[in-house]
Amino acid sequence: MKFSVDRDVLAEAVTWTARSLSPRPPVPVLSGLLIKAENNEVSIASFDYETSAKLKIAAEVFEDGETLVSGRLLADICRSLPSAPVDFQTHDSKVYLSCGPAKFNLAAMPVSDYPELPGLPEVSGTADGAAFAQAVSQVIIAASKDDTLPILTGVRVEIEGPTMTLLATDRYRLAMRELSWDPADPQISTAALIKAKTLNEVAKTLGNAGQLKIALSDAHELVGFESGGRRTTSLLVDGDYPKIRSLFPEQTPIHAVVRTSELVEAVRRVSLVAERNTPVRLAFSQGQLALDAGTGEDAQANEVLGAQLTGDDITVAFNPVYLSEGLHAFGSDYVRFSFTTPPKPAVLSAQQEPDGDENREYRYLLMPVRLPQQ
Template sequence: MDLTITTAQLAAAAADVVRLVPGKLVDPVLGGLLLTADARGVVLAANDRERTARISCDALVHTEGQVLVPAKPLAETLRALDQPQVRLVVEGARLAIRAEGARFALPLLDVDLHPGVTEPPAPSGSVSATVFASALSTVATTAARDEALPIFTGVRVRSEGDKLVLRATDRYRMAIATIPWTPGPSTIDALIPATLLAEIGKQVVGDVWIGVDANRLSLAWEDMVVTTAVLDGTYLSESKLALSDFDTHVEADADALAGATRRVALYTDARGVISLEVGDSEVRLRTADRQTGEAEESVKATIDGGRTSPSYQARYLIDALRPFAGRRIQLAIQPGMRATVVTAVEGGEVDLRYIIMPMLPPKTG
């Protein structure tokens, strides 16, 4: 194999694939990057047997061929180069990376041991990348990070007519985003790793085509195609939560409430819990601890319903308010230890509901 390509283009492609498929440390082959050069250009691909990524790049191919090299060293070398063009050429048992005044060489891995990259499932529909990324920035970060509970580390992606609904929970909170969807020949209902979707949300542009088969889901945009194994995510639904007995509604500025929460949270106990006391025309955030001291701050609000004083873990309340920055929000509060729902007063392209569970109030005195 022998080709010449723009350094920035190849560096960006290699970095994107490595972030999408980090590779298996215990198996060098599954941590490799498969490069295939032909008359159309070069394709970079990775497969760790759970997820795959493939991206096509324009290149001047002098000699066609296919090689497998360690992915991260290649990506890091390309990122460090500032020469405008780079040449990749096989030299014996190594792939040489040649730039003006420099040469680097990576060992070739056994390409015959690599599983390759199969064709993705046929598209089931499409969604705007901008809207999809906006929804993922909230929903994907709500999933659990504890790999000991894998069923809570995913995002349920479900098509419902002309809407695509994304849901995730770590058992203490849940985010549900509904966005416009252009449906195709089949429906989607799958649980996707949240870490993968979070990275995809940073990369997508244009339109994103999503497809699914018995055990895989694919996402494609521009020259990139990603596939991942899926889990049964039907258990993940807000229908299992009681969300109909709201007796208090609070409307407030999201930024003002978030700022007050951050300041009062500096004085919380080890659990990080604050109380939200609902008055006639304001809400008062309050906490007290023998070691850290005490704090309270009031925020103007429109109240509909009776007075109540639920308590929340401060970081969950801050996370719930963050996606509504610059907008007014409504807190729909249920009595007792039942879920609170945060929504925007005025809707947008992303219809977002953030559900948080209350906590026992902080101890005082």
């Protein structure tokens, strides 16, 4: 195999594909990238039995062939190469790279030992990549990072015709986002539990490439994404996701509207004195919101903002990290808090005007920290 390619093109392609490599591959060959050159095109692929990634780049191919080489090492080398065309060739069991004055030779692994990559399932529909990426970023903040609860490390994707709903929870908060997409079958009704890590990678690396193809296998075992000549597949998380939609209250007699940017900054400042597991208290009353943190002889902070309250005065306390992450997920000028009673979860939603309508496209439910008097 022998080909020549632009250094930036190769470096970006190798880096993207290597992101899917497992840090602890089950067998040595799965630490490698499978590189195949033919018809003035080079394909680069990775696979770890759970996740696969593959892309194609244009190159000047002088000799067809394929090889398997350490992915992380190749990525490190490509990122360090000078700005010049890269000549890539194989001979016997060696891979040779030359780029300007830099030259490397690497040991190749046996291609015959590499497992066959899973194919992309039949495309179920397409979504705007940027809109999908935004929806994912809003929801994955609530996915659990505790691997002892693998089901909660996933994001449940529910599809009913042209509406896709993403849901995630770590038991202390819940995020739900609805978005429109273009299904191949207008009557489609299905659901899948996808790893939050997979969705995060898709959002970051494929979200800006235009239309995103989404493929769900009929056997509900595999999900695939494809955009801009790149594709990735992942096994779905196995298990029954909790029925969390019912946690959103049907009636919320108390509502408060606050300017998002002001609240984000106030929470950031006040939480500086909130030590580990110490909540930030929010006291809503007519016309204002008082924030405070810290108790007793410890450091304390407080701040008062303007707020519009409908219903009774209410005081609640939240984990400052969960509150801050939720607020940052909103792109609206105002955020709306909806309450039933202080010990019950609060629902955050977007609002463009203080007297405007609530936008329920994205909702973030947050469990309060119980205050002593409650």
